[in-house]
Amino acid sequence: MVKKILGELHEFKLPSILTPLCMIGEVICEMIIPVLMGRIVDLGINGADMNYIIRVGLMMIVVAILGLLAGIGGAFYGSRASTGLARNLRKRMFDNIQTFSFANIDKFSSSGLVTRLTTDVTNIQNAYMMILRMAMRAPASMIIALVMSFIICPRLALVYLVAVICLGAFIIFIMSKATKYFREVFEKYDRLNESVQENVSAIRVVKAYVREEYENSKFKTAALNIYEMFVRAEKVVTLNGPVMTATVYACILLISWMGAHMIVSNELTTGAMMSLLTYCMNILMSLMMLSMIFVMVTMSSASAKRIAEVIDEETSISNPDQPVMEVKDGSIRFDHVDFAYNTESEEPVLKDINLEIKSGETIGIIGGTGSAKSSLVNLISRLYDVEKGSVSVGGIDVRKYDMEVLRNQVSVVLQKNVLFSGTIYENLRWGDKEATDEEVRRACALACADEFIEKMPEGYDTFIEQGGTNVSGGQRQRLCIARALLKKPKILILDDSTSAVDTATDAKIRKAFAEEIPNTTKLIIAQRISSVQDCDRIIVMDDGKVDGFGTHEELLANNTIYREVYESQVGSSGDADFDEGGDN
Template sequence: MIKNLLKYVGEYKKEALLTPFFVTLEVILDVIIPLLMAMIVDRGITGKSQTDILWIGSALILCAILALIFGMLSARYAATASAGFAKNIRQQVFENIQQFSFANIDRFSTSSLVTRLTTDITNVQNAFQMTIRILVRSPLLFIFSILMAFRLNDQLALTFLFIIPFLALGLFLIIKFAHPAFKQVFRIYDHLNQVVQENLQGIRIVKSYVKEEHEVQKFTDVSSTIYRAFSKAERIVAFNQPVMQIAIYTCLLLISWIGAHLIVAGSLTTGELMSMFMYVMQILVALNMMSMVFVMLIISRPSAERILEVLDEKSDLTDSSNPLTTITDGSVEFINVDFSYTDDKEKLVLKQANFQIQSGQTVGIIGGTGSGKTSLIQLIPRLYDVTSGQVKVGGQDVKDYSIEALRDSVSVVLQNNVLFSGTIKENLRWGNEQATDQELIEACQLAQADEFIQRFPNGYDTYIEQGGSNVSGGQKQRLTIARALLKKPKILILDDSTSAVDTKTDALIQQAFYQTIPDTTKIIIAQRITSVEQADLVIVMEEGKINGVGTPAEMLATNQIYQEVYQSQQKGFGAVHE
C-alpha cells in the first residue's frame, strides 16, 4: 500500500529527501546542546576560566540558531512535499474517475468519491508530512539521546529499557482497536456527504414540500452517528496520552532518585544530572511524537485504503487492441441482447432484444416506466456493455470501435442531463470546442432555443448557474439538445428530452430534425405519441422485452400497448376507464 502511494511523490522527491536531511542536522544539534549546557554548569560550579564558559556559551547559542534554521527548512520542505504529494494523488484519482464506466461509478457512490477526494486525501497528506519530518526526527532524537545518556551514565540510562516495552505494548493495543473504529467513521462520512448532496441538489423540492425539519432531522441523525463513532475512536486514541505520562513521570522519578545517590557517591556531577534530565525529556518527547505519528497513521490508513480502491479500480469498458476509429454510418442493430447492471443473468433488465435501424431513420421508443428504454439506448454509445448478445453501429460491433470515436459519433441527451457553471456559449461548446458563434446559433435554432436565449440581456453570454438552476426545465432541455447537435453526430439519441417543453415546441423540434439532419439516425424515447407519430419506426417495450417493432400505423393497428397509449392521449384519461 505504501509503495503504491509513494510513487505519487513524483516531482517533489527533492523536497521529500531534503526534509529528513535537515531534520537529521537539527537532531544532531539538539543532542549536542544538553552536553554543552552540562559543561557550562560544571565549569561554573568549579569556578574554572570564564573564557571557557564564554566559548562554550557561544557554541551553545550557535547550535541553537542553526537548529532553529534547520528546523524551519525541514518544515518548509515537508509542507511543500506533502502538498505536492496530495496534489498528485488528487489529480490521479480524479483522472481515474473520468475513465470509469457507469458501472464503475455505480460500485462506489458520488458522495463516497467526494469524501475520498477531500477528507481521505487530506488525512494521507497530513500523515505523509508527519512521516517525513516527525517520524524521521523522533527515532533519530530517541537513538542519539539514548547514546548520549549511556555516554553520561549507563546506570541511569538503563532506566529507559524498562519503560520502552510498556510504551510499545500500549501503542500496539491502541492501533489494534482504533483502526477498525476509524474505518467505520469514514464510511459514515460518505453517508453524511450523500445527505448534504441530496439536500442541496433537491433544495427546491425540500422547500416546496416543507420538509426542512425532516432534512434537518436526517442530517442530525447522521451527524450524531459520526459523533458516536468518532468519539469511540478518539477515546481509544486518548489512552496514548496517559500511557506517555506514566512513562515520563516514572522515568523522572527513577532518574531523580538514582541520580541523587550517584551525586552523593561522587560518580555523577550536577551538570551531568541536568543533562540527563534534558536527555530524558528529549527521549520521552521523541516517544510522544512517535506515538502522535502512529495515531495519525491509524487515522490515515483507512483513508489510504479507500484512495487505493479508487486508483486500483479499472474501467469495465476498454478499447480493443486495434480499435476502429471511423464509423461509416448511423445504422444500429441489436442481436439477442441481454443486459444486467450487475452482470447477473438472473437480474436482467433487457432480455433478448432484437431489432435493426437503418442509417438516417427516425425511431421512436415507447413503453412504461421501468420497461428498459433508457437501458436500451445506453448500450449504443457503450455507456454500459451488454451482458450477452451484440450491439452493432455502422455494421460493426460497438466493442470494435475506440470508445472516443464511438461516443463522438453518438450524441446522447439523457433524462438527467445537466448544464455546468459558465456562459451559455461555454456550455454549448462542450459539443464542439471549435464551434463558431454562427454554428452555436444554428444549433440553438434547430433545438428551438435561440428565441429565449436572445431574450436574455446578455444573450449567449448569459451565465448559467450550477446545474442550470437559473433556467427552466424546458430551456435546459433545449440547450442540452443544441449541445448534442453541435457534435454533428451520426446518431442522435433523445431520452425523453422534450418532456418539459410544450407540444408546439416539441413538434417544431421534430420538424427541424426531419428537414435539417435527414442523414442523422434519430432515436427518440418519448411519453407523447405525437413525438413518435412521424417516426419511420416505433419500438414498443414492456418489462425489458421488445413487445413490438413497426411503423406507427402498424403499431396502432396491431400493438395493444401502443393502442392504449394512443387512446389515453388522444381521447383523454376518462376514455381509458369507460
C-alpha cells in the same frame, strides 16, 4: 498499497529525501545543546571561568541557529512533499475516474468517490507530513538521547530504557484497539457526503415538500454516527496521554532521587545530572510523537486502501487493441441482446432484443416507467456493455470502435439535463469546442433555444449557474439538445429530453430535425405518443422486451399496449402520460 501510494510522488521525491535529513540535523543540534549546558555548569560555573562560559554559550547559539534552520528546512520540504503527494493522488484518481464506465461509478457511488478525493487524500497528506518529519525526528531523537544517556551514566540510563520498552508495548496495545474504529469511520463519511449531495442537488424538492426537518434529522444521524465512532476511538487513544505523563514524572522523580545520591557520593556531576534530565524529556517526548504517528498512520491506512481501490480499478469498458476509427453511418442493429446492470442479477434488464434501424431514420421509443428504454439507448454509445449478443453501429460492433470516435458520432441528451457554470457559449461548445458563433446560433435555432436566449440581457454571453439553476427545465433541455447537435452526430438520442417543453415547441423541434438533419439517425424516447407518432417507426418497450416495432398506423392496428395508451391520451386531449395507459 504503500508502494502504490508512494508511487505518485514523482517530482516530489527530492523534498521527501531532504525532509528527514533536515529533521535528523535538527535532532543532532538539539542533542548537542544539553552536553554544552552540562559543560557550562561543570567547567564554567563551578570553575568560575567566564571566558569558557562565553565560548560555550556562543557555541550553543550557533548550534541552536543551525537547528532552527534545519527545522525550517524540514517544515518547508515536508509541506512541499506532502501537498505534492496529495495533488498527484487526486489527479491520478480523477484521471482514472474519467475512464470509468457507468458500471464502475455505480460500484463506488459518487459520494464515495468525493470522500476518497477529499477526506481520504487529506488524511494521507497529513500522515505523510507527520511520517517525514516526526517519524524521522522521534526515533532519531530517542536513540541519540539514549546513547548520550548511556555515555553519561549507564545506571540511570537503564531507567529510560525500561520506560521506553513499557510505553512502546502500551502504545501498540492502544493502537490495535483503535484501528478498527478508524477503519469504520470512513464508511460513515461516505453516507454523510451522500446525504449532503442529495440534499443540495434536490434542495428545491426539499423545500417544495417542506422536508427540511426530515433532511436535518437525516444529516444529524449521519454526523452523529461519525461523532460516536471517533469518540470510541479517541477514548482508547486518550489513555496514551495520562500514561505517558505518569511515566515522564516517574522517570524524573526516580532519576532525581538516584542522581542526587550519586552527586553526593561524587559519582555524578551536577551538569551531567541536568543533561540526563533534559535527555529524559527528549526521550519521552519522542515516545509521545511516535504515539501520534501511530494514530495518524492507523487512520490513514484505511484511507490509503480506499484510494488504492480507485487507482487500481480498471474500467469495465475499454478500447480494443486495434480500434476502428471511423463510423460509416448511423445504422443500428441489436442482435439477440441481453443486458443487466449487475452481472449477478437473476433477471436481465433487457431480454433478447432484436432490432434493425436504417441510417437517417427517426425512431420513437415509448414504454412505461421501468421498461428499460434508457437502458436500450445507453448500449448504443457503449455507456454499458451487453451481456449477450451485440450492438452494431454503421455495421460494426460498438466494442470494436475507439470509444472517443464512437461517442463523438453518437450524441446523447440524457434524462437528467446537466449544464455547467459558464456562459451559454461555453456550455454549448462542449459539443464542439471549435464551433463558430454562427454554428452555435444555428444549433440553438434547431433546438428552439434561440427564442429565449435572445430575450436574455446578455444573450449568448449569459452566465449559467452550476447545474443550470438560473434557467427553467424546458430551457435547460433545449440548450442540451443544441449542445448535442453541435457535435454533428450520425446518431442523435433524445432520452425523454423534451418532456419539459410544451407540445408546440416539441413539434417545432421535431420538424427542424426532419428538415435540417435528415441523414442523422434520431432516437426519441418519450412518454407522449404525440411526440413520436410522426416518426418513421416506433419501438414499444415493455418489461425489458420489444413488444412492438412499426409505424404509428401499424401499431394502432396490431399492438394492444400502444393502442390503449393512444386512446387514453387522445381521450385526455393528448396530455396523458404513457404510464397512465393500460396494463403494461
